[in-house]
């Protein structure tokens with residue numbers, strides 16, 4: 001057999017297998033296949049996207065589920081695609097245009113600009129999908145969909161037209177969130193609130209028109225007084241009650257307006273108890289304006305610059321206007337005070353510009369009728385959230401839902417299918433350009449300039465990707481999808497809206513389970529950001545350690561996600577996973593070097609009715625039973641969406657039981673068997689069987705390594721070409737062997753006890769001491785009698801004697817020179833006479849003790865130093881405390897050892 005490399009090298013192996021899987025069409029699911037469906041749609045990354053840790057995490061989770069179900073004989077389909085990401089993409093292309101041609105989008109016009117975006121998409125738009133391939137994602141690439149593809153666009157238009165026909169989409173002049181930099185409307189969700197913004201509560205006096213005094217108002221935005229159309233006071237406020245109904249004279253623009261009483265808007269305890277009302281630039285004032293029929297005066301243009309309504313301040317930007325208005329008020333002697341004030345300020349999610357509430361005519365979706373069925377579906381358990389706690393958040397938002405502003409003043413996106421008649425102003429909504437106005441018959445129609453919010457196309461994703469509105473085979477087979485995996489940050493943006501759209505258009509929930517993962521943050525818990533420089537590029541990690549190691553590390557770390565905590569990620573996690581890969585590689589290497597003469601078909605026959613217990617030795621019976629139990633554990637964990645538990649169970653078995661124990665037992669077994677072909681083939685068969693099962697078990701987590709190893713294992717006849725399409729290990733009670741597991745557990749405990757005595761007493765490794773086992777249980781005693789050879793081999797000792805507790809070993813050994821340890825209820829004793837030089841051992845122990853004493857003293861001093869405790873970060877102090885506890889434990893063990901030696 002050719003020498004295999006000592007270290008696993010993912011660089012060569014990963015791309016090779018991915019290409020092979022693609023070429024063989026393993027990722028594709030045929031909608032007509034007579035198998036139970038399992039479907040996941042990818043949260044479509046933005047076409048501008050570059051693979052980050054969040055994508056890596058989602059890809060890992062979704063691929064684990066897909067590969068696992070595919071191996072369990074489901075018709076597993078994982079659908080890839082991309083989002084056109086309206087505003088994000090438009091910004092990228094605009095920037096490029098500015099940099100390369102020194103032009104704005106307005107310079108080249110709408111049609112040419114949209115062409116530019118398509119050109120850009122052609123050039124770089126597949127980058128993220130190519131990067132997903134590096135992760136090993138088994139996506140059904142034939143089904144790749146882009147939200148701007150013609151069939152998908154048709155679905156978007158269809159949804160708009162239907163909702164409009166049903167009265168669920170309407171056009172209205174409303175107060176909306178406006179980004180003066182992006183110059184578009186935003187939905188409520190696209191506004192990020194900075195809760196702790198340091199601002200100013202500014203007070204000024206409005207003179208009463210009849211000259212009888214003034215009313216002092218408090219505001220965080222003095223410049224909006226240019227658009228005030230009332231002052232409101234609480235109707236029961238004794239300070240202001242008498243002023244209700246009087247008129248105020250605006251000091252800066254020629255206007256008079258009333259003082260009104262309004263118990264909803266005014267909190268008499270806040271500020272002066274009187275508030276200015278600007279219906280066109282504040283949502284609460286807008287509602288007040290509607291209650292009192294106040295004029296609504298917009299004072300800003302699209303860029304946030306004061307318009308003609310602002311009189312002398314026209315032409316000033318919002319923030320310059322604030323300064324100018326305050327200066328004028330001071331000049332006029334109307335300034336009344338100012339104090340610092342912390343409040344929440346809304347920023348544009350895209351560009352961080354402070355959002356301006358503006359009165360604007362936009363399209364809206366009426367949400368309440370759509371939300372009700374979605375709330376019900378979750379209440380009835382038709383869709384479940386994992387972790388379950390998210391349903392509370394979901395209900396809260398859904399029960400307080402507001403109408404959704406869906407029109408955007410952008411060029412890149414699905415243009416709104418509404419046409420205005422030049423002649424009569426009638427608006428016609430249609431699936432295709434109408435030939436004539438429905439009302440007056442005129443042929444001059446102009447299409448709405450706006451496009452739809454990107455999320456208006458993504459909320460159709462689970463069914464528009466499968467061919468809706470056509471009744472396709474795909475829809476029939478794969479809708480509702482099985483599980484949706486996504487970050488909790490888009491629960492409202494996307495998940496809740498998909499539920500609403502799915503129930504409305506398909507009459508069925510779009511997915512049975514929503515698995516919400518948390519965010520990947522750096523090892524200190526800080527958000528990864530380019531500005532902070534703490535981002536980790538998944539592609540760099542893959543280059544260094546391989547995709548398998550990255551995937552395994554992420555799967556392991558989903559423990560925190562299950563607890564709703566962010567995932568703290570460090571490259572060291574991937575290094576650990578990479579060591580795991582190497583460990584497996586080396587165990588396989590050992591197996592393959594010892595397979596001469598092995599016949600897989602013969603071994604398969606042999607254990608066809610379960611392992612023949614009389615024929616196989618304890619280590620073989622034990623490991624065959626263990627791999628079976630762990631398979632069940634992993635399978636159950638995956639069924640319950642406990643990904644980390646599944647990964648950890650597989651890891652502990654493969655590393656701890658297979659590599660650390662069984663490989664050692666097999667080495668001794670081969671030695672014992674010598675040239676006995678039958679004895680050898682029992683061990684060979686067990687090694688191959690357990691490795692084969694372990695690789696299949698681990699495949700969803702580490703697809704490349706497992707495929708590479710699986711291919712090298714000798715296989716019986718009639719097996720598939722790839723691990724990807726073999727069966728996932730299933731429950732098989734024939735291999736359950738409680739008795740062997742119990743016996744082996746006992747034997748392992750004894751071996752561990754022997755090893756620890758050897759280390760503690762510094763017994764030279766070449767020494768083969770006798771071992772005396774005392775036990776107060778006849779049944780166990782009989783078992784141990786049977787495994788003396790095993791114990792001697794693994795404990796590297798000579799003779800092993802087993803006695804009832806109390807039965808004397810005297811006469812055979814010097815009892816005072818005996819080292820003792822407990823292994824459960826078994827006393828493990830090793831006679832030390834002649835093995836260790838007690839004097840020098842004592843000397844060495846005493847020296848070690850001095851060092852320990854001084855280390856402990858140092859730490860104790862440190863931890864009682866108030867200055868240190870108040871300055872050092874909590875985790876450093878915790879580390880010191882843990883270290884101290886560790887040293888103290890070591891010291892007490894050492895004292896016992898010294899004591900024992902002294903007695904001799």
Ligand SMILES: [Zn+2]
Nearest residue numbers: 179182348351
């Ligand atoms: Zn913006």
Ligand SMILES: [Zn+2]
Nearest residue numbers: 421424437440
């Ligand atoms: Zn008309």
